Amino acid sequence: MPDVDVVVIGGGATGAGVLRDLAMRGLRAVLVERADFGSGTSGRYHGLLHSGARYVVHDPESARDCARENAVIRRIAPACLELTGGYFVATPDDPLDYAERFVPACAAAGVEVDEVSPAALLDAEPLLNRRIWRAFSVADASLEPWELIDANLASARAHGAEAWRYTRLTRIVTGEDGAVAGVELEAGRTGERRTIACSAVVNAAGAWAGQVAALAGARLGMRPGKGAMLVMNRRLTSAVVNRLAPAGDGDILVPVHTVSILGTTDVEVADPDDVRVTDEEVRALLADGDRLVPGLSGSRVVRAYAGCRPLYDEADVDAAHESREISRAHHVVDHGQRDGIRGLWSIVGGKLTTYRLMAEQTVDAVAGALGVAAACRTADEVLPGSEEGRSYWLGERLAALEAEGGGDADLVCECEIITSGQLQAELDAHPDSTLDDLRRATRLGMGPCQGAFCTCRAAALLSDRQGMGLNGSATPDPNAALLAFLAERVRGTRAIAWGDQLAELWLEAGVYRGTLAVDTIGAAGNGSQDGAPSHAEP
Amino acid sequence: MPSHDAVVVGGGLSGLTAGLALAESGADVALLAKGMAASHWVHGGIDIADSGQASSSAAAAAALASLPGHPYAVLADDLPAAVAEALRRLADAGLPYRGGLDAPLEWIPTAIGGLRRAAILPDGQATVLDPWEADEGLLLVGVERYRDFWAGYAARNLAAAEWPGGPARVHAAVVELPGLARLRNLTPLVIARLFDDPVWRRSAWPLIRQAVPAGRWRIGVPAVLGLDRHAEVLAEAVRELGPVFEMPSLPPSVPGIRLHDALRRRFEASGGRLEIGFGVTGVERSAGAVAALETAAAGRPRRVAAGVFVLATGGLAGGGLRGLPGGKLEETVFGLPVSSPSADRWFSGEPLGDGVELERAGIRVNADLRPLDTAGRVVLDNVLVVGSELSGMRYLSERCGDGVALASGHRAGRLIGVGQRATATTTTTTTTRRTAS
Amino acid sequence: MTFTDAADRHYPAFSTDACIKCNVCNTVCPVARVTDLFPGPKYVGPQAQRFREAPRSADHSVDLCSGCGFCTRACPQGVRIAETNSRARAEMVEERGSSLRNRVIADTDLLIRLGVPFAPLANFALRSRILRWIGERVVGVHRSAALHPFARRTFQAAVARRRVSDDRGPDRTLIYFHGCAVNGFETSLGRDAISVLERNGFSVIVPPQSCCALPMISNGLYPQARAKARRNLTVLGDYARRGYRIVTTSTSCGYTLKAEYAEMLDLDDPDARAVARQTWDICELLGDLHxxxxxxxxxxxxxxxxxxxxxxxxxxxxxxxxxxxxxxxxxxxxxxxxxxxxxxxxxxxxxxxxxxxxxxxxxxxxxxxxxxxxxxxxxxxxxxxxxxxxxxxxxxxxxxxxxxxxxxxxWDAAHIGEVARAEAGTQLGAT
Missing domain, CATH: 3.40.50 (Rossmann fold)
Incomplete structure (x- = not known):
């Protein structure tokens, strides 16, 4: 008797969606994630809920999927969305004929677009290039990935599943018949090992799916496509803006909470953990960003980051093509058929917008093989937290704070308006959180100061909880957490270290070194555990 | 169109020091600053130099003076007089400091429980320099709801730290001070102003005293012991609590503001003119020298002429240097050549550690503090560069920023002296304007 | 407002990009120093700005900013904090409307038009404790607030019969913008100003004019302020473009003409630019002469x-x-x-x-x-x-x-008979 029916590898949106779907169909399932949920590609994208229009010309299949799933997510997860709307705009640098292909392709793919006059566009988005000569509005939205993942996991847990973060898969155990028998796991914080017996494994490790498959002895050719993005200090537009052109660098600007994200480059990398942003990428993004919003390159950039697209190397795709030309449509790989490893499925490709559909199709295959006939209900049942059907808006946190009287005495993070109460609640729920985990849960340290003011406050909070015995052994060492978070925040500013962000860094250095002597606090002063996930971004 | 003997650009420690030296010598000097300086951010002590090994600031500074290109190589002779003068001015202004160049560098605790070395501290912090008696403990007292002093965290770190000659034990307590429970805004200044009020603080002392356990303790508190009446508050605190010292934390820094206010008041009392809030937007040049500056006054630029100009704009944090995309740096007032390590070495080690080569960037000067180009030629005859804008030091790693500010400000004052008022130059002038950045 | 450069730091909301959270603004704010109701310039300025999205305001505490501008001048990074606050208030007023009280006290032209003809009665009311108490309850103007008695006659009426031409040219002729204070309350200041300027050899023209609009700007009533400003620019712009200097005896009006028409009201045409360039505070002008x-x-x-x-x-x-x-x-x-x-x-x-x-x-x-x-x-x-x-x-x-x-x-009284004046007029002052 296996411990569970299915083990899901990977705590991104897809894995969380798979776990939820499995659980809702009555399968006993557990998800393991080597770091924090949403710390891989799902948490390192531009935050866009695609309308599908981006793909209508080159990848109509993806476009259709996106359009359908866009509507589904609006229904089941409104609380994870800001309904910004979006535009496709033609700048003077864009091809004259693209619109002629774009409009019919949208119609064919079922993607709704409406042409708007450039004047109306500029009225709504005054910072956009005044030489934009054609524009279409689309159903883009801003999608908060960590909320979405959390909601999926909460739903899965409500249906009896479990999800463990900081748990590394070390081996997929197969029986003599070549079928999956279980997994060997290692807890990242304690090094504790355990084996889970299971009937099936779903490899939802995205860009890392090749590494996971290898643990079962299967070869899965992934071609991780690094996409770099820049975080602009303030919102430059209130709607998503896409270039009306074939996909290229710096062709999209997405309002995400208080910032705008300018994306993205596409560079094939050998290792999906290699997400360093190069100077060339920054230059390319800024140059293209200026075409959308003149002066963008002179506006403050607070951070550069990159994620890896989970692109799959299909034999029928010419290897010489740029990875953007590879279909983003997803694939469910049955390793039983393909490699003789029964009970192992990999789900690769796809995009965050289609996470649910990918999960549905994967679970259809798994459930079928396990003889479970229950139908997928993930598109019908609203996710936890979204019951009221309300989406968030930019001023929400400020309005809530003002309703309480305003003032920042109780704020830990001033830039993103996060109170100590919110952090305490998060730590009550997840006592093992590092500061970077708290960041994903609350946006801690994601504003202009990039942790300069909140890092020591949050570390002290960890230390005080430990001092009060609130967390037991799970709490990361506060000093290690502080140093890791500072380092991680600072590293993200390397590629854009100029202007105000460099001045900010200098202020931060002056305070942490000059006044606080941060270089002298021992990394193990308050405990003995590692405070940082091992793959903290370079 | 005002015309002065000298104009100082920048109102931090170096600018005020240069301005004071000039004003006290009878020169007509104006100080222009685009805003408040980094003094509002820093700990308020005076760091001259620390190599980690040297026994005193003087010894550490002497070691730095032997490094080629280090500002101390030029300024070493000015350092003793500059420090003495600064301490005299501060004492005269009612903000006495303890220690000096030859005083031993002592380990002092920080608000997160780190340790740094210091030898010159304002009286409000100086008690921490006293040797720790065998039975003496350190008690850190935090203030409930004040978010930037972490008594518990610091105490846990300090208890575990290797602290040579440190206290016998470390404890933490948090006290609830009157009237703070419902404040929406609780900066250290708010608390400092409450301490300025004799009635309020009479109710505060017993609450703090209650938090002191039995035994012998020296008490570390947030740096909030009064602003305008700090000396009075401090004296009372010692009477009420015994040995007590302030521990600075995140900006805004009350000790830094006290330091700034003291120097600024003295500067104005000495006849110096101070104008804060208007950046330099244009420079009028005349035959290898600067004839006048334009400031961003309302409506139209304002021209301020002088015989000599002191650049005290404070490096990357202060805004005297600005990074540009592509790993370039610009000097923001005169466009002087910037000496900098190549961009690929800016951050070669830990981002907030010793590996930040970018610290060395700045303006290279000769012994007369005149700015030099890469070939070593003087760029502008009547411009002197002081403070953190100077190249070749690592003011964080070497903890030498304040000493360089004082010594270079002092030297600038000495070099300029009196009577440098420009004779009206009627040669062709060119004005370059900067767009607001 | 149209933008051609998202990085234009002169535009207040864009200048917030420069904030490095250093708290200097909070240390100089005179309002935050005395009341916990105002969360300070950093909070209502660059911090709150990131959460604002017209037409839906999230905050209200920005309304307590008094607009003194200390934060803007103290900011080492050049963030135009007070200006950002002023615009945020205007957006709030546009969205939620303004009280009758604010609209009345901001319209000084109207107050003067109503008050001056009935000055004895109005001034009695200003002195009457009971009427002031009623005014506080009904209108919301504090009973002890500083209200200056109305003049018996407006300054404009007093100088209506002056005939001064501009034919001595811009070097010797000044345009006097007296503002509401002189017009309706402190007319003797206007007379003194003219005498001092004439003493220094200038002809002084007092053109018809409206309130500079600062009270409306600081109450967030931008559309009304713009209307006033445009009226003034029509008159003053013509002089300014021809090189005449405009002199004010109110640093508030002067600052409004120099800076706020462009910075707050987005009036950026040749008239507005010329008026900004040509406006002088009277002490600034006299100091420059000296x-x-x-x-x-x-x-x-x-x-x-x-x-x-x-x-x-x-x-x-x-x-x-x-x-x-x-x-x-x-x-x-x-x-x-x-x-x-x-x-x-x-x-x-x-x-x-x-x-x-x-x-x-x-x-x-x-x-x-x-x-x-x-x-x-x-x-x-x-x-x-x-x-x-x-x-x-x-x-x-x-x-x-x-x-x-x-x-x-x-001096004149002590030197009666000396032929100083005419001589002064030709040799001093006007250049």
Whole structure:
């Protein structure tokens, strides 16, 4: 008797969606994630809920999927969305004929677009290039990935599943018949090992799916496509803006909470953990960003980051093509058929917008093989937290704070308006959180100061909880957490270290070194555990 | 169109020091600053130099003076007089400091429980320099709801730290001070102003005293012991609590503001003119020298002429240097050549550690503090560069920023002296304007 | 408003990009110092700005900003904090509307039009405790707020029959923008200003004019303010473009003409640019004459102490304290600077029932200092500050140029018969 029916590898949106779907169909399932949920590609994208229009010309299949799933997510997860709307705009640098292909392709793919006059566009988005000569509005939205993942996991847990973060898969155990028998796991914080017996494994490790498959002895050719993005200090537009052109660098600007994200480059990398942003990428993004919003390159950039697209190397795709030309449509790989490893499925490709559909199709295959006939209900049942059907808006946190009287005495993070109460609640729920985990849960340290003011406050909070015995052994060492978070925040500013962000860094250095002597606090002063996930971004 | 003997650009420690030296010598000097300086951010002590090994600031500074290109190589002779003068001015202004160049560098605790070395501290912090008696403990007292002093965290770190000659034990307590429970805004200044009020603080002392356990303790508190009446508050605190010292934390820094206010008041009392809030937007040049500056006054630029100009704009944090995309740096007032390590070495080690080569960037000067180009030629005859804008030091790693500010400000004052008022130059002038950045 | 450059730091909301959270603004804010209701310039400025998205305002505490501008000038990074706040308030007013009280006290032209014809009655009402009490309950203007009695006749009416042409050209002719204070309340200041300027050889034209619109700007009533500003620009713009200088005796009006038409109201046309460039505060202009040795310095002694308070609006000009430089030219006059940041009045801020106490607390230090070193009266360049100081300390307050005028008058009285005036007119001043 296996411990569970299915083990899901990977705590991104897809894995969380798979776990939820499995659980809702009555399968006993557990998800393991080597770091924090949403710390891989799902948490390192531009935050866009695609309308599908981006793909209508080159990848109509993806476009259709996106359009359908866009509507589904609006229904089941409104609380994870800001309904910004979006535009496709033609700048003077864009091809004259693209619109002629774009409009019919949208119609064919079922993607709704409406042409708007450039004047109306500029009225709504005054910072956009005044030489934009054609524009279409689309159903883009801003999608908060960590909320979405959390909601999926909460739903899965409500249906009896479990999800463990900081748990590394070390081996997929197969029986003599070549079928999956279980997994060997290692807890990242304690090094504790355990084996889970299971009937099936779903490899939802995205860009890392090749590494996971290898643990079962299967070869899965992934071609991780690094996409770099820049975080602009303030919102430059209130709607998503896409270039009306074939996909290229710096062709999209997405309002995400208080910032705008300018994306993205596409560079094939050998290792999906290699997400360093190069100077060339920054230059390319800024140059293209200026075409959308003149002066963008002179506006403050607070951070550069990159994620890896989970692109799959299909034999029928010419290897010489740029990875953007590879279909983003997803694939469910049955390793039983393909490699003789029964009970192992990999789900690769796809995009965050289609996470649910990918999960549905994967679970259809798994459930079928396990003889479970229950139908997928993930598109019908609203996710936890979204019951009221309300989406968030930019001023929400400020309005809530003002309703309480305003003032920042109780704020830990001033830039993103996060109170100590919110952090305490998060730590009550997840006592093992590092500061970077708290960041994903609350946006801690994601504003202009990039942790300069909140890092020591949050570390002290960890230390005080430990001092009060609130967390037991799970709490990361506060000093290690502080140093890791500072380092991680600072590293993200390397590629854009100029202007105000460099001045900010200098202020931060002056305070942490000059006044606080941060270089002298021992990394193990308050405990003995590692405070940082091992793959903290370079 | 005002015309002065000298104009100082920048109102931090170096600018005020240069301005004071000039004003006290009878020169007509104006100080222009685009805003408040980094003094509002820093700990308020005076760091001259620390190599980690040297026994005193003087010894550490002497070691730095032997490094080629280090500002101390030029300024070493000015350092003793500059420090003495600064301490005299501060004492005269009612903000006495303890220690000096030859005083031993002592380990002092920080608000997160780190340790740094210091030898010159304002009286409000100086008690921490006293040797720790065998039975003496350190008690850190935090203030409930004040978010930037972490008594518990610091105490846990300090208890575990290797602290040579440190206290016998470390404890933490948090006290609830009157009237703070419902404040929406609780900066250290708010608390400092409450301490300025004799009635309020009479109710505060017993609450703090209650938090002191039995035994012998020296008490570390947030740096909030009064602003305008700090000396009075401090004296009372010692009477009420015994040995007590302030521990600075995140900006805004009350000790830094006290330091700034003291120097600024003295500067104005000495006849110096101070104008804060208007950046330099244009420079009028005349035959290898600067004839006048334009400031961003309302409506139209304002021209301020002088015989000599002191650049005290404070490096990357202060805004005297600005990074540009592509790993370039610009000097923001005169466009002087910037000496900098190549961009690929800016951050070669830990981002907030010793590996930040970018610290060395700045303006290279000769012994007369005149700015030099890469070939070593003087760029502008009547411009002197002081403070953190100077190249070749690592003011964080070497903890030498304040000493360089004082010594270079002092030297600038000495070099300029009196009577440098420009004779009206009627040669062709060119004005370059900067767009607001 | 159209933008051509998202990085244009002159535009207040874009300037917030430069904020490095250093807290310097919070250390200089006179309002946050005295009331916990105002969360401080960093919170309502660059921080809140990131959460604002017109037309839906998330916050209300920005309305407590008095607009003194200390934060903007203290900011080492060049964030235009007070200006950002002003615009945020205007967006709030646009969304939620404005109280009748605010619309009334911001419309000084209307108040003068109603008050001056009935000055005896209106002034009685201003002095009547019971009527002021009613005014507080009904209108929301604090019963102790500093309200200056109305003049019996407007300054415009008083100078209506003056005929001054501009044919001496821009070097010798000045355009006097007297503002509401002189027009409806302190007409003698207007007369003194003209006499001092004429004494220095200028012809002084007093064109028809409206309120500069600052009270409307600071109450967030931008559309109304724009209408006033446009009317003024039509008249002043023509002179300014031809090189005539506009002189003001209110540092508030002067700052509005110099800066706020463009920065707050987005009026960026040739008229607005010319007016901004050509506007001079009267002390700035006299100080400039002196720098160029063109000022008539035949000033009789005034043997006395003179406390002087530089108003916030003067500090925003970035011209130093020219009044102090001028006082130094008057023999025997021992002027001293209050060294205090703000009197609390902030235009109409201190009039409001719910703000009056805050304004008093802001000015408390200044009032105490003025009482410590008593003097028969004191000087200040801005009218609402003068009125606030007088109402709070009972010390009469006058504009600096009134002391210059008095000194000139005394000199004249002592030198009757000397042929000074005509000569001065040709040799001094106008260039």
């Amino acid at each position: 720098e160029r040795s063109k000022l008539d310095t035949r000033l009789a002694p005034l043997d006395r102490e003179l406390p002087y308070h530089p108003p916030c609006q003067l500090k925003a000009h970035g011209i130093g304290t020219p009044a102090m430089d001028l006082f130094a030219l008057i023999p025997g006059l021992r002027a001293w600077n209050s060294e205090h940041d703000c009197c609390g009045a902030a235009g109409t801020y201190g009039l409001k029932r719910e703000r009056w106490q805050i304004a008093q607390d802001v000015g408390r230090g200044l009032f105490a200092r003025l009482r410590e070193r008593p003097a028969p009266d004191m000087a200040c360049d801005s009218e609402t500050c003068r009125w606030q100081i007088t109402a709070s300390t009972s010390i009469p307050a006058r504009h600096p140029v009134e002391y210059i005028a008095e000194s000139y008058r005394r």
